[in-house]
Structure formats: structure tokens, C-alpha cells
Amino acid sequence: MRILNRAKSKNIYTATFDTTRMRSPSEIRRVIEARLRSYLSRDRTGIRREVLRLFVKKKSITIAELVTELQKRFTVTYHAIASMVGIIASRIGILRAMRTAEGVNSYELKEKYVDIVTGIVRTV
Numbered sequence: 001m002r003i004l005n006r007a008k009s010k011n012i013y014t015a016t017f018d019t020t021r022m023r024s025p026s027e028i029r030r031v032i033e034a035r036l037r038s039y040l041s042r043d044r045t046g047i048r049r050e051v052l053r054l055f056v057k058k059k060s061i062t063i064a065e066l067v068t069e070l071q072k073r074f075t076v077t078y079h080a081i082a083s084m085v086g087i088i089a090s091r092i093g094i095l096r097a098m099r100t101a102e103g104v105n106s107y108e109l110k111e112k113y114v115d116i117v118t119g120i121v122r123t124v
Contacts, residue, residue: 050070060098063107064104
């Protein structure tokens, strides 16, 4: 059996981290900011920016509430918004997920990244 050696494609979410040493908080903030700017640079419709604005505006929000707000201005589906929130939470790392008593996931922007997100959403 022959194994092909393929060059890995560059992943913007992991390429900026050197896993051999610990990062300082300021380095982590720079990485988060770079990931967020890269994520928003691919936003052709403005939906991603609007999702981030809603997270800044409201402390805690569910996917269903996001979809309701976004459907006023955009044509979106529940699945698309859930996927978008998942990427923001897991790959960019700026959201905190919490489960309510009813079993519904609620998401909020981590307090330490509010200023970064606010600044980027205004300038982009």
C-alpha cells in the first residue's frame, strides 16, 4: 500500500498558532482578530457582519432568534445560520454556548472579545 505525501492546504484557523509553546493573551487577541477579519473578508452579502452585530447588541441569543432577526433583511435558513454560528464559536472562538433549562442552546459573545468584535464590525 502506497501512501501519497500531499502538501496540506493552508488553514487560516490553525496556521497562525504555533502549538509548540504557550501564547500570551495579547498574541491570542491578535490571532482572534486576524481570524475574524479573514472571516469577514469573505462576507459578500453582509450576513456575517449582521450576525456579529446582533451578538454585540444582545447579550444572549438563540439560533431561532438570530434567524428571526436576519429574515427581516436577508433570505436565510435555520441550518445556514446554525452553521455560521458554529464556525464563529468553534473556529474563531469568540462565542460561549450555554444550554437553557428547556434544552435550547443560547450563545453569547465572550466578554474579553466584545471590544475586538465591536471595532471590526464598525470598520469592515
